[in-house]
Amino acid sequence: MRRAPRTVAEKKRIAEVVLVALQQEYPDAHCELDHRNAFELLCATILSAQCTDVRVNMVTPALFAAYPDAAALANAKQEDVEEIVRTTGFFRSKAKNLIAMAGALMDNHNGEVPRTIDELVALAGVGRKTANVILGNAFDINEGIVVDTHVQRLSRRFGLTREADAVAIERALMPLFPRDKWALLSHLLIWHGRRVCDARKPRCGECVVRDICPSAE
DNA sequence: ATCCCGAGGG
DNA sequence: CCCTCTGGAT
Numbered sequence: 001m002r003r004a005p006r007t008v009a010e011k012k013r014i015a016e017v018v019l020v021a022l023q024q025e026y027p028d029a030h031c032e033l034d035h036r037n038a039f040e041l042l043c044a045t046i047l048s049a050q051c052t053d054v055r056v057n058m059v060t061p062a063l064f065a066a067y068p069d070a071a072a073l074a075n076a077k078q079e080d081v082e083e084i085v086r087t088t089g090f091f092r093s094k095a096k097n098l099i100a101m102a103g104a105l106m107d108n109h110n111g112e113v114p115r116t117i118d119e120l121v122a123l124a125g126v127g128r129k130t131a132n133v134i135l136g137n138a139f140d141i142n143e144g145i146v147v148d149t150h151v152q153r154l155s156r157r158f159g160l161t162r163e164a165d166a167v168a169i170e171r172a173l174m175p176l177f178p179r180d181k182w183a184l185l186s187h188l189l190i191w192h193g194r195r196v197c198d199a200r201k202p203r204c205g206e207c208v209v210r211d212i213c214p215s216a217e
Numbered sequence: 218a219t220c221c222c223g224a225g226g227g
Numbered sequence: 228c229c230c231t232c233t234g235g236a237t
Contacts, residue, residue: 050234087223130233149231190233
């Protein structure tokens with residue numbers, strides 16, 4: 001096992017190698033939540049909490065067919081939404097949040113999805129992680145870095161941070177990567193986390209950055 | 218810190 | 228069985 005990076009320069013070196021290698025490995029890395037617009041991405045991302053994107057994609061076609069926009073979703077019956085999103089887990093909270101979120105879009109944003117962190121985070125079921133997903137993927141605004149379970153795990157394994165808190169990890173990552181790569185970075189780490197750097201049993205033998213990884217075996 | 222909650226893998 | 232999956236609200 002290699003020693004963990006200590007200085008900022010060492011961390012930047014690892015960050016650069018990771019970015020280059022993973023871009024090479026996953027040239028098609030992108031958001032895997034199916035959506036056609038910001039509203040759909042917002043709904044899908046709310047549903048993605050503690051749930052695989054594959055499963056979210058199984059329920060969103062029915063959700064978007066029944067409720068194509070904020071106006072429709074705002075007037076939905078919670079029971080009906082619960083039935084559609086049930087298999088994503090936390091279905092009562094998610095259904096309630098989706099309807100409340102749509103109501104807020106109608107009341108405060110003319111039915112549109114807002115484009116600032118503060119306005120997004122004020123919506124039901126939307127935290128900083130979800131807000132960053134919307135800004136980065138629907139609006140191409142690199143205001144922050146999406147720190148989900150994969151980004152958190154890989155950042156720590158690479159030795160880029162020892163923090164456990166998502167916001168602290170986001171602050172640690174920002175100076176290590178070019179701002180215009182922030183959205184891409186999250187997708188690369190998520191793709192690599194799903195395919196190789198698994199939470200339980202990472203497949204270091206198949207990892208393209210094992211040479212610079214302090215956690216490689 | 219705890220709750221919300223379902224599904225799939227090992 | 229236990230852990231994990233693009234978390235958020237209390």
